[in-house]
Amino acid sequence: LETRIAGDSEKKMAEIKCVGVVGAGQMGSGIAQLAATNGLDVWLMDADRDALSRATAAISSSVKRFVSKGLIAKEAGDDAMHRLRLTSNLQDLCSADIIVEAIVESEDVKKKLFKDLDGIAKSSAILASNTSSISITRLASATQRPSQVIGMHFMNPPPIMKLVEIIRGTDTSDETFIATKALAERFGKTTVCSQDYAGFIVNRILMPMINEAFHTLYTGVATKEDIDSGMKHGTNHPMGPLELADLIGLDVCLSVMKVLHQGLGDSKYAPCPLLVQYVDAGRLGRKRGIGVYDYRNATQKPLT
Numbered sequence: 207l208e209t210r211i212a213g214d215s216e217k218k219m220a221e222i223k224c225v226g227v228v229g230a231g232q233m234g235s236g237i238a239q240l241a242a243t244n245g246l247d248v249w250l251m252d253a254d255r256d257a258l259s260r261a262t263a264a265i266s267s268s269v270k271r272f273v274s275k276g277l278i279a280k281e282a283g284d285d286a287m288h289r290l291r292l293t294s295n296l297q298d299l300c301s302a303d304i305i306v307e308a309i310v311e312s313e314d315v316k317k318k319l320f321k322d323l324d325g326i327a328k329s330s331a332i333l334a335s336n337t338s339s340i341s342i343t344r345l346a347s348a349t350q351r352p353s354q355v356i357g358m359h360f361m362n363p364p365p366i367m368k369l370v371e372i373i374r375g376t377d378t379s380d381e382t383f384i385a386t387k388a389l390a391e392r393f394g395k396t397t398v399c400s401q402d403y404a405g406f407i408v409n410r411i412l413m414p415m416i417n418e419a420f421h422t423l424y425t426g427v428a429t430k431e432d433i434d435s436g437m438k439h440g441t442n443h444p445m446g447p448l449e450l451a452d453l454i455g456l457d458v459c460l461s462v463m464k465v466l467h468q469g470l471g472d473s474k475y476a477p478c479p480l481l482v483q484y485v486d487a488g489r490l491g492r493k494r495g496i497g498v499y500d501y502r503n504a505t506q507k508p509l510t
């Protein structure tokens with residue numbers, strides 16, 4: 207039976223020629239770039255036209271940097287840019303073999319999108335979510351194809367980070383799981399598989415650490431620089447937790463903490479008041495020029 211499933215999934219994989227991505231923010235644009243540079247046709251959709259313009263500029267300069275560093279050939283870079291199509295019309299994703307959702311981290315908004323995607327996507331298409339924490343089973347319940355719904359959680363920035371966490375909802379089929387894993391491997395990623403509980407593996411462990419770094423700052427134990435330096439040099443992390451929170455987006459960190467708090471029912475996951483206050487103030491991190499740190503007068507080094 208396993209051989210047959212693997213065979214069927216390989217067939218499905220061979221059939222993945224076109225990837226749809228919804229949400230052209232920092233994650234969606236990176237996922238679209240990965241798919242295009244790996245020889246797939248891509249439709250990248252966003253409701254906000256300015257986000258599409260920013261994504262085109264970001265992908266184009268990132269691909270140029272990959273070419274100049276010799277990580278991809280010039281022809282492959284040019285080919286990737288030709289494979290990439292941008293749209294603000296969801297209907298254009300009807301030809302995609304897999305659609306990866308990377309919109310705002312809100313269960314209600316994602317559920318509405320999954321319902322709409324179910325209506326426009328090919329009947330054979332896989333619907334994947336890049337959610338950081340939201341239940342795949344609940345997103346799947348908004349569709350008539352729960353066996354073809356799965357979590358495909360890339361790390362930030364997707365073209366660089368090695369991991370894709372794959373989350374199986376209650377009804378995700380083996381075929382969907384194997385085809386999604388194979389696609390992540392085609393992108394050169396290492397995969398891990400998580401069951402569908404709040405925060406999955408990585409954010410269940412990472413976000414409470416980031417939240418604790420906020421508490422450490424909030425209660426005046428140390429400065430932001432010393433908290434980050436302590437964790438960088440003391441535990442060999444490449445970035446401190448507060449710098450990392452700014453990279454992820456403080457709004458995303460807060461949403462994940464709320465999902466952990468609600469989903470696991472333990473007060474240890476309550477979001478730190480300082481994190482809440484920064485988000486209320488619009489200090490969302492690098493993407494807004496200010497978060498824990500102020501980037502407005504600094505030249506930001508590109509990440510990809």
Ligand code: NAI
Nearest residue numbers: 229231232233252253254257308309310311337338362454
């Ligand atoms: P972002 O804020 O950079 O981008 C989100 C984009 O989605 C925006 O361009 C927005 O216009 C668009 N959008 C919102 N609602 C939409 C809709 N209904 N239809 C079409 N487009 C819509 O957010 P980011 O950081 O890219 O995160 C996206 C998702 O990826 C979230 O679920 C987040 O939890 C997850 N994620 C984020 C990571 C991070 O480090 N930021 C890492 C891994 C996952």
